[in-house]
Amino acid sequence: MITFEGVTKRYPGGTVALDDVSLDCPTGRITVFVGTSGGGKTTALRAINRMVDPTSGRVLIDGRDVREHKPAELRRGMGYVIQHAGLFPHRTIEDNIATVPYLLRWSKKKARARALELMERVGLDASMAKRYPFQLSGGQQQRVGVARALAADPPIMLMDEPFSAVDPVVRAELQDEFLRLQDELHKTIVFVTHDIDEAIKLGDRIAVFQTGGKLVQVDSPEHLLAHPADDFVAGFIGQNRGIRTLSFAATDELRLSDDAVRPATADAADLDGLDWVLVVDDDRRPVGWTRPGQVDGPLSEAPLTPVGPTFRVGADSVRVALDAAVLSPSGLAVGVDDVGAVVGTAAGSDLLAVPTHADGEGGG
């Protein structure tokens, strides 16, 4: 656990970057520092590895003041990833990744083997090992940055806007892989971003900083969205927070209807009272939508409108299901199981009736 105890940082010239900040970053979890520019997020992150020493207050790791450690020794126990990756331009990818193992005087062979193992872990092809950073895309460079930070298997990872410099599609990929990696590794992670969506997606806990270095709220993403502490936090979260709350509502308890689902062998004459019909194949996989009256005889001969996006029951959130309903030609979201077979359909109004659990336990 990383603990901030009444931490204040006043820079020469008088800027108060952190104002009496107290918070816990639990072991094995992702704590995200988010907030307006100049809110002190980076300063707070750097107080953990002693790149910044507080004017007053303390930062503790598992109860021990970070000032009891020499900075170099402290930093070897913490991976550090920054925007634009910060790779050494004249070192190959494998040597970049092996930076800390070399500092720890591992043999070249062991350090390079570790680099290759990590390249695979973060989704980089081994053929890139001998390349130089300029020969990689921005997204690939960020992966190298993450691999380098993980090289000596530090228990703590400090990440300062690691995915901000890449386009939204690559960013989403990096975020997904980062979450997958964390599922395996269970590092204690402190992650700085100014992007509230990124914070909500990645954070187990979110700490919101306001200009002047004030910590205004520390909470689980669900609770933050449902109960912003004040107008600043509500404004920062933005106008879509109601919809975002649905990202935390599970679809496994949804009551899905089978009424509009028919096999391709069903007769078109038999569709009384239905607006739209979802035609499924022998394995109940969705084939397309059709409307009654478009054909006589079996539905296999009816003209079909593409199914559009579906949602995986249990695995996807109500937000994903609602998206599927809005984009569906019938207005009905199609829920499928693990192998893509149709479980049933739900209208947007059914989806909105699902409790979001936002009023339950907060993480704060």
Ligand SMILES: Nc1ncnc2c1ncn2[C@@H]1O[C@H](COP(=O)(O)OP(=O)(O)OP(=O)(O)O)[C@@H](O)[C@H]1O
């Ligand atoms: N070395 C420094 N000397 C003087 N002032 C500094 C120094 N580093 C940061 N500051 C000031 O401290 C305040 C907090 O900066 P910090 O970088 O921690 O904020 P931030 O929340 O990370 O912002 P951003 O999202 O823009 O990176 C800012 O007003 C900044 O100008």
